[in-house]
Amino acid sequence: MQQPVYENAQEVDEVLQNLAQLPPLVTAWEVDRLQKQLAEAATGNAFVLQGGDCSESFGDCNALAILRKLKVLIQMSLVLICGSKQKIVRIGRIAGQYAKPRSANTETREGVELPSYRGDIINRSGFTKDDREPNPQLLLRAYERSGLTINYIRALSEGGFADLHHPENWDLEFVRNTPGSRRYQQILESLSDSIRFMEVVTSGELEQLSRVDFFTSHEALHLLYEQALTRTDQRQSGHYNLSTHLPWIGDRTRAIDGAHVEYFRGIRNPIGVKVGNTMAPDELVDLIKVLNSENTPGRLTLIHRFGAEKISSKLPLLADTVRRANLNVLWSCDPMHGNTQATRNGFKTRSFDEITSEIITAFRIHRDCGTRLSGIHLELTGEDVTECVGGPANLTESDLPRDYRSQVDPRLNYEQAMEIAFLLSEQTRPGT
Ligand code: PEP
Numbered sequence: 064m065q066q067p068v069y070e071n072a073q074e075v076d077e078v079l080q081n082l083a084q085l086p087p088l089v090t091a092w093e094v095d096r097l098q099k100q101l102a103e104a105a106t107g108n109a110f111v112l113q114g115g116d117c118s119e120s121f122g123d124c125n126a127l128a129i130l131r132k133l134k135v136l137i138q139m140s141l142v143l144i145c146g147s148k149q150k151i152v153r154i155g156r157i158a159g160q161y162a163k164p165r166s167a168n169t170e171t172r173e174g175v176e177l178p179s180y181r182g183d184i185i186n187r188s189g190f191t192k193d194d195r196e197p198n199p200q201l202l203l204r205a206y207e208r209s210g211l212t213i214n215y216i217r218a219l220s221e222g223g224f225a226d227l228h229h230p231e232n233w234d235l236e237f238v239r240n241t242p243g244s245r246r247y248q249q250i251l252e253s254l255s256d257s258i259r260f261m262e263v264v265t266s267g268e269l270e271q272l273s274r275v276d277f278f279t280s281h282e283a284l285h286l287l288y289e290q291a292l293t294r295t296d297q298r299q300s301g302h303y304n305l306s307t308h309l310p311w312i313g314d315r316t317r318a319i320d321g322a323h324v325e326y327f328r329g330i331r332n333p334i335g336v337k338v339g340n341t342m343a344p345d346e347l348v349d350l351i352k353v354l355n356s357e358n359t360p361g362r363l364t365l366i367h368r369f370g371a372e373k374i375s376s377k378l379p380l381l382a383d384t385v386r387r388a389n390l391n392v393l394w395s396c397d398p399m400h401g402n403t404q405a406t407r408n409g410f411k412t413r414s415f416d417e418i419t420s421e422i423i424t425a426f427r428i429h430r431d432c433g434t435r436l437s438g439i440h441l442e443l444t445g446e447d448v449t450e451c452v453g454g455p456a457n458l459t460e461s462d463l464p465r466d467y468r469s470q471v472d473p474r475l476n477y478e479q480a481m482e483i484a485f486l487l488s489e490q491t492r493p494g495t
């Protein structure tokens with residue numbers, strides 16, 4: 064499902080052979096490290112923060128955009144650490160989030176019908192026949208852009224920028240003098256105090272605080288690409304998708320007898336699967352058994368995305384059924400994809416209030432069911448875009464044209480994302 068049809072099969076083969084020769088983007092050791100951290104989260108000892116663009120674009124592969132995405136996720140994680148008192152597993156929708164499933168195969172504008180835009184790895188977003196033709200060379204461009212992105216992320220997260228001894232790297236830029244920014248400032252100050260205290264007590268600099276762990280993820284939609292980046296481990300203990308740490312299956316391609324599930328069950332990475340409104344309890348149990356046949360904690364993250372309105376009627380039965388079947392899964396909430404709506408002025412948007420409502424309801428339902436919400440999955444950016452309505456600056460539909468950049472789904476902007484971090488820090492506070 065959802066695979067592009069290329070005109071020139073031989074060119075596709077050549078590109079795939081080329082890709083298969085190129086070095087992997089991540090290593091099996093890193094993937095195993097993430098698996099361990101997700102196991103901790105699944106058993107209640109950590110929380111997963113996963114976020115980034117709906118779809119990365121080649122044009123946005125630049126220093127500032129990457130830095131800002133990393134920065135907002137690290138800042139959100141600091142807020143979450145202070146609230147939850149737990150380890151936060153940081154995962155970007157980044158360095159490979161280039162393929163998009165679409166509900167319709169074609170798009171019509173003013174009477175002209177063309178193939179849908181399917182992400183920069185497949186075709187281009189412009190509305191000409193040429194732009195929309197799937198081009199196999201874009202697979203290589205996407206691999207290279209992913210490599211450039213992950214290279215910069217590694218450099219930033221290994222030291223200097225991500226050094227918690229230097230809170231001056233962590234200011235909120237354009238979010239100033241708001242209640243949120245003042246709360247954030249207090250968190251930073253208390254964090255600095257704690258670091259100084261610990262260093263006095265242990266008489267030395269805490270090395271670990273000069274770097275952060277950061278993992279990558281994307282929807283592994285384009286199976287030929289994912290297959291070309293799937294390698295046997297150096298220790299020969301199985302196959303790993305080394306294009307990313309955490310690949311996930313989208314809601315449209317999770318059929319139990321489909322090609323995506325068949326591919327995913329054979330890789331050793333921790334994996335995610337989106338769970339939408341059409342998922343039946345029995346179907347979910349069967350899917351979990353196929354995807355996590357050894358019932359390993361942390362192997363499988365269920366990312367539910369029902370929408371603020373439907374979550375109460377859908378989640379309780381699914382959570383309860385999975386708990387009764389003694390299946391080890393990590394529950395994460397995607398409060399974005401069930402809350403997308405079209406505005407009168409022709410934008411796709413999401414309401415901040417619906418997003419927060421779905422999050423709060425998700426925490427409550429899991430608590431009531433005896434399961435635990437251990438992660439959040441967000442579409443966000445570190446920029447001051449105007450794509451979702453509401454939030455601290457109370458954006459309205461008429462604000463959307465000001466800086467709407469997404470080619471696909473609307474993302475939380477910097478200030479909205481930080482506000483969600485405060486909400487999560489309250490919801491994950493010990494004893495709540
Ligand atoms: C997405 O995460 O961008 C997406 C397409 O989600 P879903 O598969 O849940 O619709």
Ligand code: CO
Binds near residue numbers: 117118400442471472
């Ligand atoms: Co999306």
